[in-house]
Amino acid sequence: MAETLAIAGDDAGPILQADGALDALESEAIHIFREVAGEFDRPVILFSGGKDSTLLLHLAIKAFWPAPVPFALLHVDTGHNFPEVIEFRDKVVAQHGLRLEVAAVQDWIDDGRLTERPDGTRNPLQTVPLLDSITAHKFDAVFGGGRRDEERARAKERIFSLRNAFGQWEPRRQRPELWNLYNGRHRPGEHVRVFPLSNWTELDVWHYIERENIELPAIYYAHQREVYLRDGMWLAEGPWGGPRDGETLINKTVRYRTVGDGSCTGAVESTAATIAEVIAEVAASRLTERGATRADDRMSEAAMEDRKREGYF
Amino acid sequence: MSQLLRLATAGSVDDGKSTLVGRLLYDTKSVLADTLDAVHRASADRGLSTPDLSLLVDGLRSEREQGITIDVAYRYFATPKRSFVLADTPGHVQYTRNTVTGASTAQLGVLLVDARNGVVEQTRRHAAVLALLGVPQLVLAVNKIDLVGYDEPTYRRIAKEFSAHAAELGYPESNVVTIPVSALVGDNVVDRSDKTPWYEGPTLLEHLETVPVHADAEDAPFRFPVQYVIRPRTADFPDYRGYAGQIAAGQVSVGDEVVVLPSGISTTVTGIDSPHGPKQTAESGESVTLLLANDLDIARGDLIAAAAAPPRLSDEFDATLCWLGDKPLRPGARVLVKHGARTVQALVTELRSRFDEQTLSSVDEPDSLSLNDIGRVVVRSAEPLPIDDYADSRRTGAFLVIDPADGSTLAGGLVGAPLSQLDQPELDQADPAAQDLVSPGP
Numbered sequence: 001m002a003e004t005l006a007i008a009g010d011d012a013g014p015i016l017q018a019d020g021a022l023d024a025l026e027s028e029a030i031h032i033f034r035e036v037a038g039e040f041d042r043p044v045i046l047f048s049g050g051k052d053s054t055l056l057l058h059l060a061i062k063a064f065w066p067a068p069v070p071f072a073l074l075h076v077d078t079g080h081n082f083p084e085v086i087e088f089r090d091k092v093v094a095q096h097g098l099r100l101e102v103a104a105v106q107d108w109i110d111d112g113r114l115t116e117r118p119d120g121t122r123n124p125l126q127t128v129p130l131l132d133s134i135t136a137h138k139f140d141a142v143f144g145g146g147r148r149d150e151e152r153a154r155a156k157e158r159i160f161s162l163r164n165a166f167g168q169w170e171p172r173r174q175r176p177e178l179w180n181l182y183n184g185r186h187r188p189g190e191h192v193r194v195f196p197l198s199n200w201t202e203l204d205v206w207h208y209i210e211r212e213n214i215e216l217p218a219i220y221y222a223h224q225r226e227v228y229l230r231d232g233m234w235l236a237e238g239p240w241g242g243p244r245d246g247e248t249l250i251n252k253t254v255r256y257r258t259v260g261d262g263s264c265t266g267a268v269e270s271t272a273a274t275i276a277e278v279i280a281e282v283a284a285s286r287l288t289e290r291g292a293t294r295a296d297d298r299m300s301e302a303a304m305e306d307r308k309r310e311g312y313f
Numbered sequence: 314m315s316q317l318l319r320l321a322t323a324g325s326v327d328d329g330k331s332t333l334v335g336r337l338l339y340d341t342k343s344v345l346a347d348t349l350d351a352v353h354r355a356s357a358d359r360g361l362s363t364p365d366l367s368l369l370v371d372g373l374r375s376e377r378e379q380g381i382t383i384d385v386a387y388r389y390f391a392t393p394k395r396s397f398v399l400a401d402t403p404g405h406v407q408y409t410r411n412t413v414t415g416a417s418t419a420q421l422g423v424l425l426v427d428a429r430n431g432v433v434e435q436t437r438r439h440a441a442v443l444a445l446l447g448v449p450q451l452v453l454a455v456n457k458i459d460l461v462g463y464d465e466p467t468y469r470r471i472a473k474e475f476s477a478h479a480a481e482l483g484y485p486e487s488n489v490v491t492i493p494v495s496a497l498v499g500d501n502v503v504d505r506s507d508k509t510p511w512y513e514g515p516t517l518l519e520h521l522e523t524v525p526v527h528a529d530a531e532d533a534p535f536r537f538p539v540q541y542v543i544r545p546r547t548a549d550f551p552d553y554r555g556y557a558g559q560i561a562a563g564q565v566s567v568g569d570e571v572v573v574l575p576s577g578i579s580t581t582v583t584g585i586d587s588p589h590g591p592k593q594t595a596e597s598g599e600s601v602t603l604l605l606a607n608d609l610d611i612a613r614g615d616l617i618a619a620a621a622a623p624p625r626l627s628d629e630f631d632a633t634l635c636w637l638g639d640k641p642l643r644p645g646a647r648v649l650v651k652h653g654a655r656t657v658q659a660l661v662t663e664l665r666s667r668f669d670e671q672t673l674s675s676v677d678e679p680d681s682l683s684l685n686d687i688g689r690v691v692v693r694s695a696e697p698l699p700i701d702d703y704a705d706s707r708r709t710g711a712f713l714v715i716d717p718a719d720g721s722t723l724a725g726g727l728v729g730a731p732l733s734q735l736d737q738p739e740l741d742q743a744d745p746a747a748q749d750l751v752s753p754g755p
Contacts, residue, residue, distance in 0.1 A: 020316035021396035023599075026588055030600035031559040034540040038613045038654060062588045063600070066553055067545035148387045155386040174384075175722040176410060176637050178417040179711045180559065181651055185720030199398050201389045 022208050026059065029196035031180060032159060033063035036141045036194055037070050039184045043141035043194075044134075047073035047100070049089030050259035051216050052145025052197060055205055058214050059196060060143075061096065072099045074139070076130045078122035079106045080238065080262040088217040101137065103129040120242075123261040131167040134191055141184065146195045149202065159198045165189040206282055210275040222255045222273040233266030257282075318526050321400040321415035321448065323408070323439040324425030329456045333425060333496035334388060334401055335366030340503035341518065343390035344369060366496075370401060385415050394522040409685035412439055413635040413725050416446035417711070420526050423452045423517070424475075428461045428493070431471045437478055444482035445633070445687070445732040447707045450524050451479055451489045454517060458493040458500060458509065465511040468493045482732065490524075492517050533597070534622035535563035535571070536701070536709045538653030539615045543602055555586060555602035556611055561653065561708035562701075563619060564596040565603070570620035573611055574699035579620050581606040614655030616699040616709070624709055628697040631665075633689050633730055634682060634714060638723035641681040642690075648723065649715040652698050653708075656715070663691040682724075689730055703727035 036043050045060060047053045060069045075089065093100045105125050108114040113132075114125050134142060148154045158174050160182045175183050184192050197205070209216065227234040227250060228243035234254055235242055242263070243249055254267035255278070272278040324330040338344050344352075348369065356364045370386065388399040400415030402408075416422060422443040426436050436453075443451060453475045461467045472491035479489040492501055493509050494517060500506035503518045515523065543555040565571070569582045584604035585595050595601045603617060611617075618624055636642055642661060650659040667679040667688040675689075682688045703710030710731075714724035 021391075024317040027559060027598055027600040030588060031540070034557050034600070035654070038541050063557070064541075064543060065586070065602075066547070066550045067543045068547075149389045155388065156384045171384075173721070176385075176414045176725070178414055178713065178722075178725040179708060180418070181711065181713045183651065183713055183715055183720070183722045185715060187720070199387070199389070201391070201396075203391070204396070 019211075022204065022211060025197075025200055025204060026062075026208070028180070028199065029059045030063040032182070032194060032196040033060050033143075035182050036143070036184065037064070040141040040192070042137065042139050043071045043143065044074045044101070044137070044139040045069075045071050045143040046130075046145070047075055047089065047093075048259060049075075049085040049092070049217055050145070051205065051209065051220060052147070054092070054214060054216060055209065056143055056145050056196060057092065057096075057098075058212060068097060071143070072101055072137075074101045074103065074130075074133060074137075074142075076126045076133070077102050077104045077106075078126060078261045079104060080122050082217070082219050082236075082256075082259065082262060084219050085217045085259050088215075101133065103133040105129055108132075119263075121261060121264045123264055127167070134167065135189075139191060140186065141192050141194050143194050143196065145197055146193075147197050147200050147202070147205075149200075157195065157198065159195055160184055161193040161195065162186060163191050163193055167191075169193075203279070203282055206275065206279045210279060217259065219256045219259065221278065222253050222271045224251060225254050225267060226250070227252050227254060227267055234269065235264075235266055236262060238262045316395050316526075317398065318395050318420055318521060318524070319398045319400070319418050320421040320423060320521065321402055321412070321419035321443070322423045322425065323402050323412050323415070323443070324423075324436075324454075328425040328427050329367075329496045330401075330425050331367030331370045332365075333423075333454060333456060333494070333502065334399065335369035336496045336499060336502045337399070337518065338369055338388060338390050339366055340499060341390045341392055343388075385411050392518065392522055397521060408435070408438065409442060409635060409687060410637045412442045413446060413637070416443050416448050417725060419443075419446075419448045421450040421452065421521070421524060422448045423454055425454050425456050426471065426475075428455045428458045428464075428467055428471065431467075432474045432478065436475070440475075440478060440482060441732065442635075442687075444479075444484065445635075445727070447703060447731060449488060451484055452517065452520060453489070453491040454496075455491060455493045456496055459495040459498055463493070463500075463506075463508045465509075468509075468512070490514060490520055492520065533562045533706060535565045535569070535617075535619040536561040536624065536706060537565065537571075537603065537617040538655070538709070539611055539613055539617060540654045541613055542611065554608065555584075555604050556617065557600070557602045558617075558654070559600045560595060560597050562597055562706045564594060565601075565619075566594040571605070571617050572620045572623050573609060574616045574618060574623065575626055575697050576610070576615070577626075578607075578609055580609060614653070616653055616655075618699065624699040624701045624706075626697045626699050628695070629662075629691065629693045630698075630700060631689065631729055632692050632712075633687065633703075633727045633732075634661075634724040635727075636682040636684060636686045636688065636724045638716065638721060639684055640716075640723075641683045642688075642723070643681050647717060649717050650692065650694055650698070650712050650726070651715060652700065652712040655696075655698065657698065658695040658717070659714075660693045661690050661714075662693050665689040665691065692726070700728045702729035703731045704729060 045056055105122050108129050109116055114128055146154055148157055158177050162173055186192055225236055227236055228247040253271055255270040256267050272281045322330055352364050352368045355368050386401045388401055390397050402411040402415040424436055424439050426432055455468055455471050475491055476489055493512050494501045501516045505516055537558050537560055539556045539558050541557040543557050545553050565582055567582055571582055572579045582603055583606050585592050586602040644664050646661045648659050649656055664679050666675040666677050667686055668675050701709045710728040712726040713722055714726055716723050
């Protein structure tokens, strides 16, 4: 029964990508950025230094060239970052003369608004600092790098996703999106999450990064790293704890497919050291990005769904 | 030419739509190992002997709890020739809301029928909505062809009946393709079936890969809603003033004469800045920034159009509304209309007719339009809007109706009566003069 499926899944998927498709996705994203600039008072781009947010920023720069990007950036900092990524983040911000707001999870823990989880994972803790920052800065549109192909919970996500005053996503209040006419109206205190990359796939993202020669943090490419195995994932040593007893550090050639909280973002064994090699690997890979390397998404089938309703990215 | 094809599927669960979509994703190798594992496990849990591909597009827990299975889901797959964005629209409940949403951006619609039942009422309704929304290409997938023993006459009969219906809706023969498939076994979805030697047409995927994707007529006049005015005022660009937007129809070249609406002032395009630098010509779908010869007072919401063929400027117009809101529409309703990049106050002054989805006929002067109703209305706007008939220009003929009280989207609006057939399903009884009155045409 399952055999035919397994066999078909073994060979690599399509690698070639029509350039026209990337142009169409690029124009769509730029249109979305400009709509938001035209209709909202205080938009902000969520920017972690990861590849999706770096791509977002690249498209925003194109949308308003030769004027500067008319938005601030916001990073919800778990404190469990890879130093290469923070370095990259600060470099990009300086290079483009942008304004970066940082909401540090540590500050929320220090003053008691948040409590560290027993497992040390801080990804789920990002929601409160995110919502607090949105409220404090009165951000009314929040750009995220979410894509509909990432995860099943996102397949029905809108490009303009309305959040109530508690940051929650209410399925019944989501609006039908017709043509390229987006409705961003919201009540005071509410905001709209905006996903310009909704229609991109992981492969589209990499092809575009290649085509535009977009610089990314080095950890996306193969490098040597001390890692230990937990729950089938290669985790790096860091201030977030680990390795625990019985977990041994091994030197491996790895790369990261996503960049998140170091305590739960796993590396994959890879020798892909260039964009082209990464594309070949992604195209051949049979694991979705999140399923492969994000422990927090594997907690339960509906993990992402639950967090999203709480106001997560 | 774009190599991204946007398509919408319509059909009911019973017709095997989820399985067909699952099959497309699966056979184009767009399904990844962890997803596939989950499907294997779930299929085994249900005691199935073969993996149920429909689970690839199955709903989530909250959908079951909150009823958003009725929502459009977007799926992605790609081949070396094209990338596809598939709007998967549920068939049974709220079909209008979902089909309208999926169809609004689709260049092709895939309708599904069960070979044992042939073209049914719902097929006609879905086809009518796709036609109304101006989806240029139709595919009828005659599914479960294995269950009728791969019978050619059955296929021929269904194909003939559907072609006739599509022709009534205004589709030229070349834009309608009927394909015998079995989503369950995979016949003619991606791979050609050896069980249908009598079928010489393309498989579904072959057709999707090769069908022409031009949404607009080649000679459509240029339309450009201004989204944003770019004025850097930086040392490098002290005097730069560009008008940013996405070309809604036609194409534009440096040197073209254009008119700015609603002011009516004419000028010349002196430059086009694209995401890849300056260019001489840009076409429909491209996001660009236009530079104009004169320093004009142009703001977001204005429309730049071909001077030789501008849209009409109107503050009262006939329109067809696809009503998507929970509260019903009654004559005299105060609403907001978003057209291009402009949002204006408006009144729905008259309800002229309501299309009855059950009988494919219309009711004159209804009291109201309710969720999922399609009806013809008269809209009066506080400011004149530069509009085209939807039948001529999908982007500048479309608008949203928004509730000023809570901001929700109440309706998708189409300028004019893009599909008079909605009112006259029995064409022989139609009065051509009456049609002329509501749809004057270009």
